[in-house]
Amino acid sequence: MDGTLEFTMGLSDGIAWPWPIAVYLFFAGISGGALSVALFIRFYKKQVTNTAFLKASALVSFITISLGMLCLVLDLTNPLFFWRILVYYNLNSVMSIGVIALTAYIPLVALIAMFALEEEIKRIAILRPLLPIIDKLRGIRRPCEVAVLLLALSVCAYTGFLISALIRFPLINTAVLPALFVASGLSAGAAAAKMLAVGMFKEDLHSQDMKILHGAEWPIMFAEALFLFMIIMSLMTGNAGAQTAFEAFHSGSWAMVFWLGVVGVGFMGPVLLNFATGKRFSHSAQAFYLSGLCAVSGMMCLRMFILYAGQNFAI
Amino acid sequence: MSENIERRRFLKCLGAGSLILAPLGCSSVKEEDSNSNRPHYAMVFDQNKCVGCGECKEACNKANNLPEGKSRLMMEQQSGGVEGQKCSHCGKTECDCERKYVRVSCQQCKNAPCVTVCPTGAAHRDPATGIVTMNADKCAGCKYCIAACPYDARYINKDTDVADNCDFCLNSKLAKGELPACVQGCRYDALIFGDVNDPNSYISRLLAVKDSVRIKSHFGTEPSLRYIPIVKQGV
Ligand code: SF4
Ligand code: SF4
Numbered sequence: 033m034d035g036t037l038e039f040t041m042g043l044s045d046g047i048a049w050p051w052p053i054a055v056y057l058f059f060a061g062i063s064g065g066a067l068s069v070a071l072f073i074r075f076y077k078k079q080v081t082n083t084a085f086l087k088a089s090a091l092v093s094f095i096t097i098s099l100g101m102l103c104l105v106l107d108l109t110n111p112l113f114f115w116r117i118l119v120y121y122n123l124n125s126v127m128s129i130g131v132i133a134l135t136a137y138i139p140l141v142a143l144i145a146m147f148a149l150e151e152e153i154k155r156i157a158i159l160r161p162l163l164p165i166i167d168k169l170r171g172i173r174r175p176c177e178v179a180v181l182l183l184a185l186s187v188c189a190y191t192g193f194l195i196s197a198l199i200r201f202p203l204i205n206t207a208v209l210p211a212l213f214v215a216s217g218l219s220a221g222a223a224a225a226k227m228l229a230v231g232m233f234k235e236d237l238h239s240q241d242m243k244i245l246h247g248a249e250w251p252i253m254f255a256e257a258l259f260l261f262m263i264i265m266s267l268m269t270g271n272a273g274a275q276t277a278f279e280a281f282h283s284g285s286w287a288m289v290f291w292l293g294v295v296g297v298g299f300m301g302p303v304l305l306n307f308a309t310g311k312r313f314s315h316s317a318q319a320f321y322l323s324g325l326c327a328v329s330g331m332m333c334l335r336m337f338i339l340y341a342g343q344n345f346a347i
Numbered sequence: 348m349s350e351n352i353e354r355r356r357f358l359k360c361l362g363a364g365s366l367i368l369a370p371l372g373c374s375s376v377k378e379e380d381s382n383s384n385r386p387h388y389a390m391v392f393d394q395n396k397c398v399g400c401g402e403c404k405e406a407c408n409k410a411n412n413l414p415e416g417k418s419r420l421m422m423e424q425q426s427g428g429v430e431g432q433k434c435s436h437c438g439k440t441e442c443d444c445e446r447k448y449v450r451v452s453c454q455q456c457k458n459a460p461c462v463t464v465c466p467t468g469a470a471h472r473d474p475a476t477g478i479v480t481m482n483a484d485k486c487a488g489c490k491y492c493i494a495a496c497p498y499d500a501r502y503i504n505k506d507t508d509v510a511d512n513c514d515f516c517l518n519s520k521l522a523k524g525e526l527p528a529c530v531q532g533c534r535y536d537a538l539i540f541g542d543v544n545d546p547n548s549y550i551s552r553l554l555a556v557k558d559s560v561r562i563k564s565h566f567g568t569e570p571s572l573r574y575i576p577i578v579k580q581g582v
């Protein structure tokens with residue numbers, strides 16, 4: 033025995049945060065990422081119309097954040113306790129700050145979705161009562177978009193800060209985790225939204241928006257890989273606790289999830305589909321959807337890996 | 348050289364002068380800034396005396412009305428065989444290792460991550476006693492505190508669906524002026540409880556003469572539980 037006195041048992045019976053939390057982190061990342069990318073493009077290109085990509089992003093963003101909240105509530109020991117998080121606050125708590133951000137974010141996303149989907153709403157009879165509201169609020173659309181862009185990025189980062197505060201787990205308790213989650217949220221969110229834009233809102237595969245997205249995709253993915261590499265290196269060269277956590281990358285089933293899911297599907301998948309296949313296939317619709325699905329599943333694997341492998345290798 | 352000593356003496360006086368402001372002069376500066384006139388409740392686990400009988404667990408279960416078989420502490424056996432099982436220290440089924448137990452429970456951190464992360468303030472520090480305890484009516488069951496506790500010392504009470512930790516029996520025993528149930532229940536005096544800010548308390552006098560350690564102090568949580576480990580002669 034090296035230390036003076038230690039114990040290894042715990043009272044909690046295993047993993048405190050199981051898969052619904054990983055799914056929540058996933059959905060929140062997609063929601064924030066999709067909307068951020070769409071609004072970036074809107075501001076950058078000074079667009080005033082409702083583009084197909086904006087419509088798709090707003091819809092994806094609203095649906096995913098709602099599903100994410102559902103996961104969060106269902107993971108509470110008793111979902112009926114949910115109101116307590118909304119009523120009591122502790123400003124020292126990352127989660128509490130996140131709840132405040134989300135209570136502003138979710139209604140604003142709904143509003144942005146209403147603005148973006150105005151024409152579709154006109155066509156659906158049961159949604160028509162929303163039209164007068166849209167008309168009334170049209171004046172504040174711009175400030176809302178700016179606020180939502182900031183909030184969307186904060187929500188992405190918040191999912192990282194939420195878990196990086198857990199000091200017992202070296203894989204999770206790292207400084208670059210929030211940055212990694214922002215990067216992977218942007219890339220998977222953009223992928224999800226562009227699939228919907230093409231599939232549902234009939235965006236042309238080679239439109240201007242798609243070209244910008246295509247150009248932005250690779251640098252973001254590169255940043256993501258870089259952040260992951262930083263985490264791996266810091267664990268590999270770190271102290272005893274970090275070295276134990278480094279095992280997560282080379283032993284056990286979570287290592288498989290990492291190498292096959294995150295690296296294989298998430299990174300290599302899109303890269304191979306775009307650069308290793310003939311020009312005809314890589315510009316086809318199949319390649320487009322397949323590479324989008326790869327990016328999204330890679331992100332899901334990343335969240336699962338970080339949460340489970342992280343909690344398995346505690347110090 | 349002598350100038351150096353002079354300077355050091357001067358700095359010492361300066362330091363001591365600032366300490367007079369605090370009502371009680373005690374040796375550690377860190378303790379000073381956190382109200383030394385308030386109590387700081389602490390517990391000592393003496394490994395030399397513990398025989399692993401488990402009476403503490405039963406006492407805890409009864410005193411705090413916990414679900415069947417659950418208590419807010421565990422005993423981890425670290426060496427010495429149980430019949431039919433391998434010794435966790437040497438790995439043999441039969442060995443001469445001395446039996447060693449360690450108390451696993453909330454360490455009552457002075458800098459408690461569970462209190463920091465709790466979004467509702469359900470996990471909080473009792474203002475009067477400074478003990479980390481629970482307000483079950485506020486807990487949302489999010490389990491953030493459980494993931495954040497570096498000692499894995501929290502759990503969900505299956506009866507109430509809220510998080511729980513050892514709070515030195517704050518509401519069940521201390522409120523009645525009694526000692527914590529596990530301390531009362533231990534027949535071998537392996538558990539000592541008291542106020543370490545009171546220089547005359549038994550626990551203060553014990554800690555003044557015995558070497559004790561804190562667990563995983565590198566987390567920087569400043570735990571209030573202290574352990575007197577079994578030390579072999581000559582090590
Ligand atoms: S040991 Fe865990 S539960 Fe107890 S005060 Fe420290 S952080 Fe909180
Ligand atoms: S489980 Fe309860 S006590 Fe723990 S952090 Fe959540 S609300 Fe606070």
Ligand code: SF4
Binds near residue numbers: 406408512529
């Ligand atoms: S002090 Fe009370 S709550 Fe804590 S372990 Fe002992 S009996 Fe249980």
